[in-house]
Amino acid sequence: MRAVILFDSKTSGGSTDKLIDSIGRTLAETGAYVEKAKCKSTGDYSFVKDFDVVIMGAPIYYLMVSSELLGALLQSNLKSCLQGKKIALFLTCGSPELMANLLYLPQLKLNLIGSSIIAEKIFAPDQLSDPAVVANYVDKLNKAYRQEQR
DSSP: OEEEEEEOOSSTTSHHHHHHHHHHHHHHHTTOEEEEEEOOTTOOOGGGGGOSEEEEEEEEETTEEOHHHHHHHHHSSHHHHTTTOEEEEEEEOSSOHHHHHHHTHHHHHGGGTTSEEEEEEEEOGGGTTOHHHHHHHHHHHHHHHHHHHO
16 A cells, blocks of 8 residues: 555644554554655645555644645645545544544535545544554554455
């Protein structure tokens, strides 16, 4: 599997950055080739065509998915480059998981209608540095990817 993690993070070395590195390492340990790329709302995303899986993640700020990731879906060629791709989503936020699933994941999913979303996860603050939680997310992603390959 070739995977790219497209992410937005306001602070370098912050909790979202550390989570992204942890997801990437854990996925690589399963044999995947992994790259990461920080989102820019007006970037060129033609490179995602070279990957089997696109993992998209961002923190929640002021009740919204971080603006660069949403901006990339709305203002760049990202949405068209995702056609036919398997997509995994994750968000980091301090809200309860039920609230996050109702309020925040739909902000991304509305822009991905027709795409194949194979995994999704809301990471609460206490889960960001928990290797078991990260491994569980990666395991779900791997299983869904293999299932889709059949």
